[in-house]
Amino acid sequence: MKYFVSIGIFICFFTSCSSDKGEYIPIDQNPKLEFEIPSNFPDLDYDLSSNPPTEKGFELGKKLFYDGRLASDGVVSCGFCHIQDFAFTHHTHIVSHGVDGALGTRNAQPLHNLAFMKEFTWDGAAMHLDLQPIIPITAEVEMNETFSSIIKKIEEEPEYVQLFELAFENKEINSENILRALSQFMIMMVSANTKYDKIERNEGAVFTEQEAAGFELFKSKCASCHAGTLFTDQSYRNNGLPIDAQYNDIGRKRVTGLESDIYKFKVPTLRNIELTFPYMHDGRLKTLQDVLDHYSDGMVDSETLDPTFKNSDNTIKGIPMGQEEKEQIIAFLKTLTDDDFLNDNRFSEF
Ligand code: HEC
Ligand code: HEC
Incomplete structure (x- = not known):
């Protein structure tokens, strides 16, 4: 239930109060990244114009993805459960385990070609890629953290402060920009060379x-x-x-x-x-x-x-x-x- 409450809050947050806040206007220090749809792929579902991946946004998203500070125990990063060698799954684990070894009930999904997907997770609980990370971040059995606490932790690191400044026009370290940066990283994960x-x-x-x-x-x-x-x-x-x-x-x-x-x-x-x-x-x-x-x-x-x-x-x-x-x-x-x-x-x- 907790998931749906927090997702609900964010949907409101995204639609009603943020249309012009986190948007990026290209500047020299932060070039836009090329995103090419492979010729045998369908159209994107993700609206790139709403959150165009940029060099710094991607770098920030990657840093966040691999940062244990997004979890209450300082260890369980996104990358802890989503391991690249196994197409970003938690391969040895039947159901994934999160902070303090807490067991979830589901097997971690691979992360690739997400910009082509309409809904996320095994049951479609997340209807937008930008909203998906709210689930693992706040779930007790996953990262068991809150955005306000994460923001406090990362604000202390000058490298983060600088990346947020370069990546987003409003320069703010807030939950919306954290989610946008994570999306920019994940959007670029295209697997199309088999x-x-x-x-x-x-x-x-x-x-x-x-x-x-x-x-x-x-x-x-x-x-x-x-x-x-x-x-x-x-x-x-x-x-x-x-x-x-x-x-x-x-x-x-x-x-x-x-x-x-x-x-x-x-x-x-x-x-x-x-x-x-x-x-x-x-x-x-x-x-x-x-x-x-x-x-x-x-x-x-x-x-x-x-x-x-x-x-x-x-x-x-x-x-x-x-x-x-x-x-x-x-x-x-x-x-x-x-x-x-x-x-x-x-x-x-x-
Ligand atoms: C009627 C739809 C349907 C058909 C037909 C079907 N699948 Fe599936 N497949 C699913 C669904 C739904 C799941 C996920 C089920 C779950 O986890 O509860 C799944 C899961 C899988 C998985 C596990 C994927 C993962 O990430 O864990 C594999 C592998 C797979 N199917 C292969 C096949 C193969 C090979 C065939 C043909 C022989 C096939 N499927 C036919 C619907 C289908
Ligand atoms: C404790 C392990 C764990 C952690 C940590 C974790 N995930 Fe996941 N991830 C999962 C599991 C399990 C699922 C499937 C969830 C479900 O179906 O309810 C999932 C699903 C997803 C999906 C949906 C994929 C799809 O195809 O629908 C995305 C995107 C994702 N995770 C991104 C992230 C990001 C970003 C983070 C860090 C903020 C993160 N995950 C942290 C285990 C984890």
């Missing part, structure tokens, strides 16, 4: 026979949800995971209150999926083989199970697949790994 992309853009790469077979299977069995070049149609669906008694995470219903949304979660992107294990909203599945075994044999029925997975007589169909087909799909999924992105120093802590 083997799959190079093939789509005719840049000379070719699938192996196994990958090509996997791609065909993927298109017929998976792409209705994991759609397009982002590998998600950004809808909320129930893919038949057994209900977890420990957390009983109700998914999208938490946001909409609708019974028809119970146990639905956002269709995740599959980019860099080889590295973002463990899988599903609560990290219950360890490997891609486990994921495909779930789709072929592990589904359980419920009121909201996606109709794609049912036969006309209402029995469960799942996604029938043999072992060879699964291996082909996995080979294809591995062509979605983007080494350039994973090793891109612009996003690295050091």
